[in-house]
Amino acid sequence: MTKELVHPAQVLLDAQGGAQRLPVCDHYSGVEVRMRKSLQLQAEMMQEFGTCVFDVTLDCEDGAPVGQEAQHAKLVAELANGAVHGARVAARVHAVDHEHFQQDMDIIAGNAAERLCHIMIPKVESLDDVLKAEKALQRATGKRVPLHxxxxxxxxxxxxxxxxxxxxVQSISFGLMDFVSAHGGAIPASAMTAQGQFEHPMVVRAKLEIAAACHAHGKVPSHCVVTEFKNPQALQACAQKASRELGYTRMWSIHPDQIRPILRAFSPAEDEVKQAAQILTAAAVQNWAPINFGGVLHDRASYRYFWQLLERAHQTGQALPVEVQSWFASH
Incomplete structure (x- = not known):
């Protein structure tokens, strides 16, 4: 039996703070029927997995119809407030220099701040834009809502x-298509494809810079969309590259069929989960002192990695070994 005096997250992450943990998939929809279907799917998968395995971000910007912005913002607030208990619902508002930005914040944050897991701010150019968003949020509500x-x-x-x-700021996402377009033709259109975005040096460099910035400050790097939504194999391959090669711990989905491939790609392998559970339960018995496990020395530096692996398994809805389930009962 593992000891309950000290939770692994407390003993292992306090020293370095640890990166924040969010669901690995962030699903976007901006048309009313799709927003409602996304929330319904989220509720169904919460029942299936026993936890909320993806965020639903209700879109007021590029994924939403143009015109009637105030009515759309009111709908987003209504849907967020009506989501099932435990659901993670966010909103993407307009950019800080857009004429409807403050209106979005006033309506959505002003009426649904307590139900929002975060607010996504697009087209952020500098720290000044973050400060403007923070000020707008404070004007709209006295509640604190994380900014992505x-x-x-x-x-x-x-x-x-x-x-x-x-x-x-809780998370930074990379906007692939606008990034490529911003180069005035210097980067070819092929760099926006599932394969090409992992091959063009300037795109890969930008992705790595964002991931490095996030990890330097304990924030969550979120990978961009894959527009070939009818090709789940390509999507899963991209998600695996983002996760295993570029350091991303989260990814956008723009179609319901992309959610499960993202979950699979960001999930640790079953044997990795089993090994992590064995190492951590053995470490807990020794009050987190160094241990010999299979002829390999482990201490809190490696325990931290294995704990984060178990957290990712939990976030992606994997069945955890019985001996560590109590650690996640209220985590």
Whole structure:
């Protein structure tokens, strides 16, 4: 039996703070029928997995119809407030320099702040944009809502570390298509494809810069969309590259069929989960002192990795070994 005096997250993450943990999939929809279907699917998968395995971000920007912005913002607030208990619902508002930005914040944050897991701010260029968003949020509500930001230009990539350092920022996403377009034809259209976005040096460099900035400040790097939504194999391959090669711990979905491939790609293998559980339960018995496991020395530096692996398994709805389930009962 593992000891219950000290929870692994407390003993293992306090020393370095640890990166924040979010569901590995962030699903976007902006048309009413799709928003409602997304929330219904989220509720169904919560029942299936026993936890909320993906966020639903209700879109007021590029994924939403143009016109009647106030009515759409009111609908987003209504849907967020009506989501089932335990659901993670967010909203993407307009950019800070857009005429409807403050209106979005006033309506959505002003009426649904307690139900929002975060607010996504698109087209962030600098720390000043984050400060504007924070000010708008404070005007709209007295509640604290984490900010997620979308970096979509080469100038913004240069500011990634400053943006990630701001306490209100929880996650940074990479906007692939706008990033490519911002180069005036210097990057070919092929760099926006599932395969090409992992081959063009300037795109890969931007992705790595954002991931590095996030990890430097304990924030969550979220990988961009894959537009070939009818090709789940390509999507899963991209998700695996983002997770295993570029350091991303989260990814966008723009179609319901992309959610499960993202979950699979970001899930640790079953044998990895089993090994992590064995190492951590053995370490807990020794009060987290160094142990010999299979002829290999482990201490809190490696325990931290294995704990984060178990957290990711839990976030992706995997069945955890019985001996560690109590650690996640209220985690």
């Amino acid at each position: 930001v979308l970096i979509e230009s080469p100038a913004a990539v240069q500011q990634a570390f400053d943006i990630a350092a701001h306490p209100a």
